[in-house]
Amino acid sequence: MKKLINAPDTVLSESLDGFAEAHADIVLLGEERKFVRRRTLKPGKPALVSGGGSGHEPLHAGFVGFGMLDAACPGQVFTSPTPDQMIAAVAEVDTGGGALFIVKNYEGDVMNFEMAAEMAGSEVLTVITDDDVAVETSTYSLGRRGVAGTMIVEKVVGAAAEAGMGLGALKVLGDRVNAASRSMGVALTSCIVPAAGTPTFTLPEDEMEMGVGIHGEPGRRRVKLEGADAIAEEMVAAIAGDLGRGGDALLLVNGFGGTPAMELYLMRHAAGKALAKHGIRIARGLVGNYVTSLEMAGCSLTVTLLDDEIARLWDAPVHTSALRWGL
Amino acid sequence: MKKLINAPDTVLSESLDGFAEAHADIVLLGEERKFVRRRTLKPGKPALVSGGGSGHEPLHAGFVGFGMLDAACPGQVFTSPTPDQMIAAVAEVDTGGGALFIVKNYEGDVMNFEMAAEMAGSEVLTVITDDDVAVETSTYSLGRRGVAGTMIVEKVVGAAAEAGMGLGALKVLGDRVNAASRSMGVALTSCIVPAAGTPTFTLPEDEMEMGVGIHGEPGRRRVKLEGADAIAEEMVAAIAGDLGRGGDALLLVNGFGGTPAMELYLMRHAAGKALAKHGIRIARGLVGNYVTSLEMAGCSLTVTLLDDEIARLWDAPVHTSALRWGL
Numbered sequence A, B: 001m002k003k004l005i006n007a008p009d010t011v012l013s014e015s016l017d018g019f020a021e022a023h024a025d026i027v028l029l030g031e032e033r034k035f036v037r038r039r040t041l042k043p044g045k046p047a048l049v050s051g052g053g054s055g056h057e058p059l060h061a062g063f064v065g066f067g068m069l070d071a072a073c074p075g076q077v078f079t080s081p082t083p084d085q086m087i088a089a090v091a092e093v094d095t096g097g098g099a100l101f102i103v104k105n106y107e108g109d110v111m112n113f114e115m116a117a118e119m120a121g122s123e124v125l126t127v128i129t130d131d132d133v134a135v136e137t138s139t140y141s142l143g144r145r146g147v148a149g150t151m152i153v154e155k156v157v158g159a160a161a162e163a164g165m166g167l168g169a170l171k172v173l174g175d176r177v178n179a180a181s182r183s184m185g186v187a188l189t190s191c192i193v194p195a196a197g198t199p200t201f202t203l204p205e206d207e208m209e210m211g212v213g214i215h216g217e218p219g220r221r222r223v224k225l226e227g228a229d230a231i232a233e234e235m236v237a238a239i240a241g242d243l244g245r246g247g248d249a250l251l252l253v254n255g256f257g258g259t260p261a262m263e264l265y266l267m268r269h270a271a272g273k274a275l276a277k278h279g280i281r282i283a284r285g286l287v288g289n290y291v292t293s294l295e296m297a298g299c300s301l302t303v304t305l306l307d308d309e310i311a312r313l314w315d316a317p318v319h320t321s322a323l324r325w326g327l
Helices: A006-022 A081-092 A107-119 A151-162 A165-177 A228-243 A261-277 A308-314 B008-022 B085-093 B107-119 B149-162 B168-179 B229-241 B263-278 B308-315
Strands: A027-029 A036-038 A046-053 A071-077 A099-104 A126-129 A181-187 A207-210 A221-224 A247-255 A280-288 A298-305 A318-320 B027-029 B036-038 B045-054 B071-077 B099-104 B124-128 B180-186 B206-211 B222-225 B246-254 B280-288 B298-305 B318-320
Touching: A006 A027, A006 A036, A006 B107, A006 B280, A036 B107, A046 A081, A046 A107, A046 B308, A071 A081, A071 B099, A081 A099, A081 A107, A081 B045, A099 A107, A099 A151, A099 A165, A107 A126, A107 B099, A126 A151, A126 A165, A126 B085, A151 A165, A151 A181, A151 A207, A151 A247, A151 A308, A151 A318, A165 A308, A165 B246, A181 A228, A181 B168, A207 A228, A228 A261, A228 A280, A228 A298, A228 B180, A247 A261, A247 A308, A247 B045, A261 A280, A261 A298, A261 B008, A280 B045, A318 B045, B008 B036, B036 B085, B036 B229, B045 B085, B045 B107, B045 B149, B071 B085, B085 B099, B085 B107, B099 B107, B099 B168, B099 B222, B124 B168, B149 B180, B149 B229, B149 B246, B149 B298, B149 B308, B168 B308, B180 B229, B180 B246, B229 B263, B229 B280, B229 B298, B246 B263, B246 B308, B246 B318, B263 B280, B263 B298
Parallel strands: A046 A071, A046 A099, A099 A126, A247 A280, B045 B071, B045 B099, B099 B124, B246 B280
Antiparallel strands: A027 A036, A036 A071, A181 A207, A181 A298, A207 A221, A247 A298, B027 B036, B036 B071, B180 B206, B180 B298, B206 B222, B246 B298
């Protein structure tokens, strides 16, 4: 295993320390590193709290800040955070407006956030994201997996919370953005979880995993590596078919961590051509490593159909370490 | 070779098309894709023009926009752009203030930018960056290589140009920022140039290339992989020893493309500890993939000693696809 680490069991704590040092203007690290919180809270605003296994950076801690999350609870790599983390986070960032949990649909995450919601001394509502169209159930999930669409939900709901929307309406909005979002990914290589030390899966030199999950879970099919246009067309066909209609959309071309920017932009071009055939027009977009799987090579496409409200909230100012505009 | 591409010879053109589509609010693609230019030029401002081989994205096209570059000329992967590209770029973006070339110190780049400077119908001055302390001469360079410090020069000089500084003063400032900057990198794996199809170099599973160049050129020594703290200490010792003094500094922890954010933040923590021992205080910072080598695993550290002017210009608003704040 070739990694820039000192020891597998201190990767998370040292990485969180570096993150908090690098972005001390935006975030604070909670006691015992149970959560990363926004440095300056807005009194009375419902608190947006997310989290999940580490290894998907910048998701979620990179999205803590003005206009997005109030706290993120990092589990060990690809492992759910424990309920005490979310309970501690809510106790610190709920300033009277209650808390909204944004949770990717994996059994461990859903169970632990649910337990925390019951035990937290606050009113808590939860949005579960399940935007991955690749498979209907998977290794760690009942029902569809929550993947890169999660950050779209966090951005849009975060902007609405900043603008004064109440907890109940935020939950409805979050569910609506999730329902308007579809994703699909492809892996060319596996990642290596530090504690395991060996690749999560092996893929022959000429094959790809179409529909891969963000922990390297199996997708729809393992096939010979194709050209970028053919890959984009297959992912877009799955996404567009599931959306069932065209229109203006936000396109996220998301790198899994090990794919160069040149290839992500090439995929952006390929996806644009494929989306046009399905009547989907890219009105907003983002290209980069946002919801990763450590150093996995590959990418995912996420399409969110826009309406005026979602577009306006997407455009609203945001100031986090990984997403920043308008400020 | 596992890449998200259609064919090796269309990687650059398709990637540039995707880049221009993704950031149409900020950039325009020049005729025959000779350059990427800022969409809205500022009349009379000296034009900042950079460029170099592709494969280092977001450098340089990702830094075209308000407060940074006016144009970037992309060569094929790891291959210098040709003089006609820079000549065409200058013709389009010089609005009367002349042009400043910012060129990484590689023989091909220096020669081609020099030829363009002579043939361009504008007054042109040139800043050569050579911030890499690893080796004194290298495969493609006479003298030190220009690496990630180049983006610091582009940011600081870009802010000064935006604020009204004239061409001669910008050249002096650029040289001064370069002279205040030192970098060193380490590689854990090689990258694969699409046209070659095979790794640029091979590194045993337990070794690293200390002092690697951004094209995979040899560094100081090839040794057994060490822990992150030891790696950071060696790089910081080389940088601090060459700087020769401490003080407030900007630290860039730059990923080469294939290293996860978790590891880059862990290296940020390790570098902070090491810098403190040398009397260098991190007053500004940046962590991420900014000057990459396709999918190479590894990272570099860049330290720029700050004075009030450099710090103020670093903090000034910037609006490019890869660096954005204050707007």
